[in-house]
Amino acid sequence: DARVTQTPRHKVTEMGQEVTMRCQPILGHNTVFWYRQTMMQGLELLAYFRNRAPLDDSGMPKDRFSAEMPDATLATLKIQPSEPRDSAVYFCASGFTEGNYNSPLHFGNGTRLTVT
Amino acid sequence: SQQGEEDPQALSIQEGENATMNCSYKTSINNLQWYRQNSGRGLVHLILIRSNEREKHSGRLRVTLDTSKKSSSLLITASRAADTASYFCARRSSASKIIFGSGTRLSIRP
Numbered sequence: 001d002a003r004v005t006q007t008p009r010h011k012v013t014e015m016g017q018e019v020t021m022r023c024q025p026i027l028g029h030n031t032v033f034w035y036r037q038t039m040m041q042g043l044e045l046l047a048y049f050r051n052r053a054p055l056d057d058s059g060m061p062k063d064r065f066s067a068e069m070p071d072a073t074l075a076t077l078k079i080q081p082s083e084p085r086d087s088a089v090y091f092c093a094s095g096f097t098e099g100n101y102n103s104p105l106h107f108g109n110g111t112r113l114t115v116t
Numbered sequence: 117s118q119q120g121e122e123d124p125q126a127l128s129i130q131e132g133e134n135a136t137m138n139c140s141y142k143t144s145i146n147n148l149q150w151y152r153q154n155s156g157r158g159l160v161h162l163i164l165i166r167s168n169e170r171e172k173h174s175g176r177l178r179v180t181l182d183t184s185k186k187s188s189s190l191l192i193t194a195s196r197a198a199d200t201a202s203y204f205c206a207r208r209s210s211a212s213k214i215i216f217g218s219g220t221r222l223s224i225r226p
Contacts (some may be wrong), residue, residue, distance in 0.1 A: 004158070031212055038216075043204065043216040050212055089159055097212045104149060105206075105214060107158030 002026045006092050006108035014116055018054045018080040022113045023092030024073055030098075032058075033105065034067055036106045043091075049075065050097060082115045089113070122205060122217040130225050132136075135192040137220040139205030148181055149206045150190050153219070159204060162190075192222075200224045 005024040011058050013019055035046040047057035047067040057067060064083070069075045079086055088111050093105040121140045129135055139148070147166045152158040165172045165181045165188065172179045178191040192199055204219045 001178075033214065035132045041217040045213070045215055048212065057214060093159070095214075100146060102147070102208055102212060102214075104161035104164055105151075105159070107160070109156075114148070 002068055003069070004089075004094050004106050004108035006111050008050035008111055009109065010112045011112075012116065016081045017115075018111060019082045019086075019115075020049055021077045021092075021113070022092075022107060023075040023077075025050050025051045025075060025092070025094030026106055027073070029096050029103075029106070031095045031102070032069060033093045033095075034075070034077050035093065036088045037091060037110070038088045046077070049115055054096065079113075081112075083113045087113055087115050097099075122203075122220050124220060125218070126221045126223070128175075128225060129195060130146070131195060131197055133156040133195055135222055135224075137190045137194050137203050137222070138187060139189070139217050140187045141205075141217075142186065142205075142208050143209055145207045145209060147181070147208050148179075148188050148209070149214070150177075150188075151204045151216075152165050152180060153202045153204065157203060162203075195222075195224045197226055 007022045018044040031050045034046040036044045049069050052069040066078045091108040091110045093107045095105045096103040149164045150162045153159045163174045163179050167177050176193045181188045189215045202221050203218045208214050
């Protein structure tokens with residue numbers, strides 16, 4: 001079964017450190033989404049890409065967060081410097097979009113980030 | 117807020133009963149999707165309904181969409197213990213953006 005792979009599964013770091021989360025989307029998918037999930041805010045859309053181009057990152061704190069797709073097989077989400085309020089589960093999801101058609105999203109199992 | 121409204125926030129029913137979850141949204145949609153999330157895992161797609169469809173079925177799942185009321189519902193019939201999970205609706209607006217609701221936590225009592 002094709003699946004979205006996220007690494008690491010868990011990350012504990014100290015405030016101020018850089019955090020990099022990685023995602024391998026499903027081969028052939030052309031859209032990649034980053035979501036953050038917390039009890040208080042639910043699932044927030046941070047950024048998404050189509051054909052590796054960023055379409056919208058308005059949900060992301062620009063001063064400390066950055067999202068990139070160096071190539072079609074890798075998406076990264078970086079936080080620098082990290083803060084305790086960034087503690088959450090970060091999900092990557094991929095899908096295929098063409099015109100008005102979009103496939104369902106396939107999610108990875110997330111990176112659980114704890115910033116102390 | 118990015119999120120739509122889902123109700124109830126939590127639902128506890130007896131095994132074998134039907135479970136109904138509702139989702140409302142504010143902006144126009146291209147389609148609406150329902151997902152399920154088991155504890156500690158990513159979301160799994162259940163069913164997609166397009167804006168020109170009113171009802172869709174998949175096994176024990178039935179989804180309805182009322183675009184005039186900007187609402188959708190997910191019905192799970194003959195619930196099982198394994199249906200215990202959180203359920204989310206997600207709407208696609210233009211430009212591929214997919215926004216999730218706040219979810220309903222469903223518990224099935226044996």
